[in-house]
Amino acid sequence: METGYHVVKCAKCGSEDLRTKRENGGTYGMNKLPLGKGKTSTVAMDSTVCISCGNVEFTVSSDKALARISETWDRP
Numbered sequence: 001m002e003t004g005y006h007v008v009k010c011a012k013c014g015s016e017d018l019r020t021k022r023e024n025g026g027t028y029g030m031n032k033l034p035l036g037k038g039k040t041s042t043v044a045m046d047s048t049v050c051i052s053c054g055n056v057e058f059t060v061s062s063d064k065a066l067a068r069i070s071e072t073w074d075r076p
């Protein structure tokens with residue numbers, strides 16, 4: 001049984017031809033999600049790009065960050 005891996009499909013077109021990259025690095029901050037006050041309160045997101053249609057998704061894979069979001073963010 002594999003853990004931490006599952007087949008991801010594009011939410012838009014259903015293609016499985018995706019590429020993902022975690023923490024692109026650099027200083028652009030495009031894939032940093034602010035969690036709260038302060039510049040250090042950010043979490044890096046995995047960005048996944050669909051090669052088929054170009055759709056981009058950001059995913060938070062940090063359990064700590066998700067716990068913090070669930071505590072401090074509002075429900076929509």
Ligand SMILES: [Zn+2]
Pocket residue numbers: 010011012013014015050051052053054055
């Ligand atoms: Zn797609």
